[in-house]
Amino acid sequence: MNKTTPATVPAAKAPAPLKSAPSRPEPRPERSTGSRIGELVQRQGVLAVLLTVILIASFVYPTFASLDNARGVTVQASFLAIVALGMTLVIITGGIDLSVGSVFALGGVLAAWASQWGFLAALLVPLVVCGAIGLVNGVLIARANMAPFIVTLASLLAARGMLLAFTDEGATTYLVPKDSAFAELGQGSVWGFGHPVLIALALFGAGGVLLQRTSFGQTLFAVGGSSDAATLMGLPVARTKILVYTLSGLLAGLAGALNAARLSSGVTIVGVGMELDAISAVVIGGTLLIGGAGSVSGTLWGVLLLAVIQNLINQIGSLNSSYQSVVSGGFLIVVVVAQRYLARSRRTT
Amino acid sequence: MTTQATLPRPAKPAARLRDPAWYQEYGVYAAVAVVLLFNALFTEHFMTADNLRTQLVQVAPIVIVALGMALVIGTEGIDLSVGSTMALAAALLPLYLGYGLVPALLIALLAGAVVGAINGTLVSLVGLQPIVATLALFVGGRGLALVMADGRLKQIVNPDILALGTGSFLGIPTVVLIAGVLALAVAFLVQRTTFGRQIVAIGGNRSASALSGLPVKRVLIGVYILCGVMAALAGILATARLTASDPSSLGTLMELSAITAVVVGGTPLNGGSIRVLGTVAGALLMQLLRATLVKHDLPDSTAQIAQAAIIIAAVYVARERRSR
Numbered sequence: 001m002n003k004t005t006p007a008t009v010p011a012a013k014a015p016a017p018l019k020s021a022p023s024r025p026e027p028r029p030e031r032s033t034g035s036r037i038g039e040l041v042q043r044q045g046v047l048a049v050l051l052t053v054i055l056i057a058s059f060v061y062p063t064f065a066s067l068d069n070a071r072g073v074t075v076q077a078s079f080l081a082i083v084a085l086g087m088t089l090v091i092i093t094g095g096i097d098l099s100v101g102s103v104f105a106l107g108g109v110l111a112a113w114a115s116q117w118g119f120l121a122a123l124l125v126p127l128v129v130c131g132a133i134g135l136v137n138g139v140l141i142a143r144a145n146m147a148p149f150i151v152t153l154a155s156l157l158a159a160r161g162m163l164l165a166f167t168d169e170g171a172t173t174y175l176v177p178k179d180s181a182f183a184e185l186g187q188g189s190v191w192g193f194g195h196p197v198l199i200a201l202a203l204f205g206a207g208g209v210l211l212q213r214t215s216f217g218q219t220l221f222a223v224g225g226s227s228d229a230a231t232l233m234g235l236p237v238a239r240t241k242i243l244v245y246t247l248s249g250l251l252a253g254l255a256g257a258l259n260a261a262r263l264s265s266g267v268t269i270v271g272v273g274m275e276l277d278a279i280s281a282v283v284i285g286g287t288l289l290i291g292g293a294g295s296v297s298g299t300l301w302g303v304l305l306l307a308v309i310q311n312l313i314n315q316i317g318s319l320n321s322s323y324q325s326v327v328s329g330g331f332l333i334v335v336v337v338a339q340r341y342l343a344r345s346r347r348t349t
Numbered sequence: 350m351t352t353q354a355t356l357p358r359p360a361k362p363a364a365r366l367r368d369p370a371w372y373q374e375y376g377v378y379a380a381v382a383v384v385l386l387f388n389a390l391f392t393e394h395f396m397t398a399d400n401l402r403t404q405l406v407q408v409a410p411i412v413i414v415a416l417g418m419a420l421v422i423g424t425e426g427i428d429l430s431v432g433s434t435m436a437l438a439a440a441l442l443p444l445y446l447g448y449g450l451v452p453a454l455l456i457a458l459l460a461g462a463v464v465g466a467i468n469g470t471l472v473s474l475v476g477l478q479p480i481v482a483t484l485a486l487f488v489g490g491r492g493l494a495l496v497m498a499d500g501r502l503k504q505i506v507n508p509d510i511l512a513l514g515t516g517s518f519l520g521i522p523t524v525v526l527i528a529g530v531l532a533l534a535v536a537f538l539v540q541r542t543t544f545g546r547q548i549v550a551i552g553g554n555r556s557a558s559a560l561s562g563l564p565v566k567r568v569l570i571g572v573y574i575l576c577g578v579m580a581a582l583a584g585i586l587a588t589a590r591l592t593a594s595d596p597s598s599l600g601t602l603m604e605l606s607a608i609t610a611v612v613v614g615g616t617p618l619n620g621g622s623i624r625v626l627g628t629v630a631g632a633l634l635m636q637l638l639r640a641t642l643v644k645h646d647l648p649d650s651t652a653q654i655a656q657a658a659i660i661i662a663a664v665y666v667a668r669e670r671r672s673r
Contacts, residue, residue, distance in 0.1 A: 096480070140661065147618050149427075149480075150664045153605060154657040161653030169648050272601075276429070279480075280488060289478050322495030329489020336481050337471070 046285055046301040046335065053308055061315045069311065071192050075262070077307035078200040079104075081300060082255035084278040085200075085207050086248030088299045091282050092211070093244050094224040094291025095148040099137060100252040101274030102159035103130045105267075107256025109163055111182070112174035112266030119181040122261070126253040133159055134249020138242030152245075156275070163268055170268040176261060186261025196258045203251070207296040220244065224291025280328065281306055284335045305331065372666045377614050377630045380659075384637045392644050400640075402522060406590070408636040409528040410435075410583040412629055414603055415610035416535045417576030419628045422611050423539070424552045424569060425620030426472060426479035428576050431607055433490025434464045435584030435600030440494040442510070442585060443503040443594050450509040458581050464490060465577025469570030487604070494596035503594045514589025524586050531579070536625040545623075548572055552620025609635060609656070613663040634659070 058065035083100050090097045107126035115122035133155055140151045164170060176183045188195045211217035219240050222230040231237050260266045279289075285302030287294025306328055313324045372379075388395035414431050421428045438457040445453040464486055471482035505511065516523045539545040547568045551558045559565045580600075588594045612618060613634060614627030638659070639652045 144665065146661075146664050150608075150612055150618060150660060153608065154660040156605070157653045157660070158657035161650040161657065164648065164650035164653065169650065276484060276487060280484060283481055283484070289481050320496055320500055322492045322500055325492030326489050326496060327492075329485045329487075329492065332481075332485040332488060333471070336477055336485070337475055340475055340477055 044298075044301075045338070046298055046305060049331075049335075050301050050305045050308065053305065053312070057308070057312050057315070061312070064312065064315050067192065071189075071194065071197075073304075073307050073311045074197045075194040076310075077303050078194070078196040079255045079259045080274065080277055080281065080306070081200045081303040082196075082203055082258070083252050083274060084281045084299050084303050085203055085296060086251035087275075087278040088282050088285070088287055088294060088296050089207070089211070089220060089244050090148075090248045091279070091287050091289060092220050092224045092291055092294045093241055094227065095141065095241065095245070096152065096279070096289075097134075097137065097245060097248045097252075098149065098152040098275045099133065099155040099159055100248060100278055101271035102156045102163065103133055103249055103252040103271075104256040104259070104274055105269075105271035106130065106133075106159045106163045106166075107253030108260035108263075108270060109167055109174060109256075109266035109268060110253075111257035112176050112260045112264075113166070115174075115176045115180060115182045115261075119185070122176070122182040123254075123257060126257045127250055130253025130256070131246055131250045134246040134252075135242065137249065138245030141245065142238040142241035167266075167268050173268075174266040176264045176266075178264065182261050183264055184261075186258050186263070194262075196262060199258065204296055204300050211296055216240070216243075221292055224293070226292070277306065280332055284332060286339065288339075373615055376663070376666055377627050377634055381630050381634050381637065384634065384641060388637075388641055388644075392641060395641070395644060402525075404633075404636055404640055405525045406522045408632050409522075409524040410587045411603070411606050411610060411632045411636070412528045413531055413583040413586070414580050415607040415614075415628050415632050416531055416625065417579035418604075418607040419611045419614070419616055419623050419625060420535065420539075420548060420572050421479070421576045422552075422608070422616055422618060423548050423620055423623035424572055425555070426569070426572070427483065427608065427618075428468060428573065428580075429480065429483040429604045430464060430468060430486035430490055431576065431580040431583075432600035432603035433487050433494065434461050434577050434580035435587065435603060436491050436494040436596040437461075437464065437497075438581035438584035439588040439594045439599050440498040440596040442588055443505060444497065446505070446507050446510070450507060453510075454585060457585050458578055461577040461579070461581025461584075462574050463577070464580075465574035466570060468577065469573030472573065473566040473569035491596070498594065498596045500597070502597070505588060505592050505594060510585075510589045511592055514586060514592070524590060527582075527586065531582075532625060532629050539623050539625055544568065544571065549621060549623060552622070554621070606632075606635070609660055612667075613659060615663070615667065617667060631663075 063069060083104055087097055087100060107130045110126040110129055111122045114125035137148075137152055137155055140146050141148050167173070176186075185195055190198060211220065219230070219235050222233065222235055223237050223240050227237055256271070259270065281302035282294070282299050283289060283302070284305060285295070285298030285300070287298060309327050309331065310324045313321060313327065385396070394400060414435070418428055418431065437460050441457045441460050442453055445456045468479075468483050468486060471477045471485070472479050475482070513523055518526055537545075539549070547558070547563050550563060551565055551568055555565060580603075583603075584600060587599060591599075610632035611628050612631070614629070614631030615624045616622060616628060635656055638655060642652045642655065643649075
């Protein structure tokens with residue numbers, strides 16, 4: 001393969017930075033069946049694990065398989081799912097966003113506070129503020145060239161600080177008016193499935209299209225694959241990064257607002273550690289933390305897997321709820337180690 | 350040659366203050382001095398021996414964790430599991446106190462070493478990214494601690510352990526003394542030992558280090574074990590001071606405090622250099638800043654926003670220098 005005529009060398013070199021991006025216009029290069037299976041397992045392995053867990057659990061625990069339980073689990077998972085969607089996009093560009101948990105909580109409190117002026121205010125106020133936090137993250141990271149980990153760590157503190165300031169150190173709780181359209185947004189349902197679930201699904205659909213079918217999505221992969229190469233290719237790297245952190249802030253704020261609508265109040269203590277849950281879900285879903293590869297569907301399965309584990313441990317009842325994080329941590333190790341070896345074997349074939 | 354030798358030491362202080370390199374080198378110490386000066390002038394009862402001793406006791410566990418974190422960051426790694434490791438050590442302590450103080454302490458420290466060894470193995474042998482490798486134990490470690498403690502807070506009544514937390518030697522609290530000795534030991538390790546130079550070399554360029562025959566994998570595992578043991582020690586000391594083992598809340602957000610102390614102290618996140626004294630000063634700066642704001646009746650929210658601003662400023666200064 002490597003020792004072909006010189007004419008193919010530049011051709012082989014040119015798409016190298018984009019190797020992880022979906023090369024839609026060109027047919028995929030030939031691969032052995034083994035590597036194709038490896039890729040499939042890496043892409044959709046979590047879905048297989050998820051389905052297996054659900055299947056076994058439905059036989060063992062009849063209460064698990066009920067529609068009511070499914071409704072409960074999906075609503076619980078939908079908020080983390082929306083946050084993790086933004087995180088997926090950020091991680092695909094090779095970045096990370098630690099601020100989402102604080103932004104989620106801030107968005108919730110702002111939404112509950114603004115809900116006194118009606119539906120539109122309750123949605124717009126948190127989106128504007130949280131989007132602005134994401135924008136600042138993006139500008140510091142993309143224009144000032146600072147490490148995403150540190151910038152978003154600072155905004156984690158800053159957003160939590162703003163939240164505390166806004167609620168008089170957590171002493172004030174803002175309530176969403178009962179029977180308002182905004183409360184309905186969080187509590188209502190279609191065929192028994194809560195609005196937050198439907199919104200999360202719609203967002204994931206949009207995210208999938210954005211990532212796989214638009215030039216913006218391709219740019220995300222290119223930036224994550226190699227920021228320098230993307231710059232040389234003339235892609236708007238800085239603008240893309242700023243946009244992606246803004247999106248992450250917007251989604252975290254939206255999830256917070258939906259959560260507030262669901263709970264009918266802005267709760268200050270939510271969202272602590274949520275950034276790491278979101279990162280876990282993304283990683284379990286097969287998105288590589290080094291950037292340049294990943295999918296939103298994997299993240300959705302990752303979130304669901306975490307939610308199902310939590311629900312199962314509640315179902316078992318005799319098990320201490322602390323086992324939930326032990327099992328989640330175990331799954332995380334198994335999945336990332338398996339991914340690592342699959343990726344390694346794929347590269348060598 | 351001569352101009353270069355004289356350039357870093359300009360005659361005028363004003364010129365020195367315009368040089369970003371000066372801030373990266375001495376900024377954190379200057380900031381600690383400024384905070385102390387401010388308090389000497391404007392805060393009542395701040396510059397008293399009692400208050401300063403309290404501040405030091407409070408910052409000691411963070412310093413101990415941050416020292417281990419500094420070593421890990423020096424290898425271009427990161428350890429998110431330190432808070433969970435603290436909780437795990439704290440949960441094990443009351444379980445084994447029946448066998449005596451020394452076995453209990455050893456088992457708690459050993460738990461830290463095991464956590465570190467798992468992290469180190471995942472990073473070096475499996476080749477995972479440090480964030481992912483340590484995320485698993487961040488998630489699982491606290492759960493394990495809660496499982497072992499039955500999810501309950503346990504009172505500690507062993508007088509020897511309590512002496513570790515609340516005792517003092519020559520007027521200096523034992524906790525502070527331990528943190529100080531550890532800081533000196535880590536500084537010695539980094540500057541004077543082969544292992545320390547290997548850490549910095551690996552952080553600077555891992556593949557070059559591997560090519561020049563350094564035992565990269567062994568050093569990496571060793572560094573994560575050291576970090577885990579230090580986190581466990583911090584967990585033991587914090588438990589001793591609180592006179593209760595509380596695995597559900599002990600060490601929460603500790604990973605972020607430790608990383609903050611390291612970064613504000615001037616250690617770059619991309620490895621290759623470790624500033625031990627800077628790390629201590631970084632932890633101290635964050636602690637003093639918070640205490641100052643509290644003494645002036647400013648709420649916690651202001652402290653958090655101020656901390657965020659300091660982190661951004663510290664990293665911005667570091668960035669200026671790298672681009673030169």
